[in-house]
Amino acid sequence: MAQLAANRPVPNTLAQRLDLAGGVVLDMVMTASTTIYEGALVGYVPGTGTIHPLVNADCFAGIALEGKVSNATAGSTKCNVYACGYFQHAITSLAVTDVGKVCFCVSGTSDSSIDVASTTLPAIGRVASFVSTGIGIIHMKDCGQRAGSSDAATLRYVAVEN
DSSP: OOOOSSOOOOOSOOGGGGGGTTOEEEEEEBOTTOEEOTTOEEEEETTTTEEEEOOTTSEEEEEESSOEEOOSSTTOOEEEEEESSEEEEEBTTOOGGGTTOEEEEOTTOSSOOEESSOSSSOEEEEEEEEEETTEEEEEEOOTTOOOOOSSSOOOSSOOOOO
8 A cells, every 4th residue: 555655634534623523633653764644544553552654454543633754763753643533535436325334445545545345454434424426424433443344334323204
């Protein structure tokens, strides 16, 4: 999975209204000699307790709120990470029927592309709301939380028709 090569605006995480987006900002320790760009999806490495740009074997940790370059000393550099909340993002081929499905980070992209079709890539959360074709609101999973199956929408509420 190619990583971001420059800072980019944080992808509509409601950064200016974090209190209303249901998330928290965590000061997480970076892997030594690593570059994380603002707006990148980041992964947690349980064996080291550090974060770096998300790759296929990682557990999703959140979205980097700042660009940082860590030094060669393990555990000495920290990065602010938005975790556990809601954010708006492009989701490949998203349809209104995908609300409730698990979202995954797409391998081999440099822009943290997200889809609902994979079952092997890092799960980042569930589609909470359909905005328009290909655009949705994602509720991030907690760091380390299992996301469940992606083959069916699993809603936490029942829609009531008026």
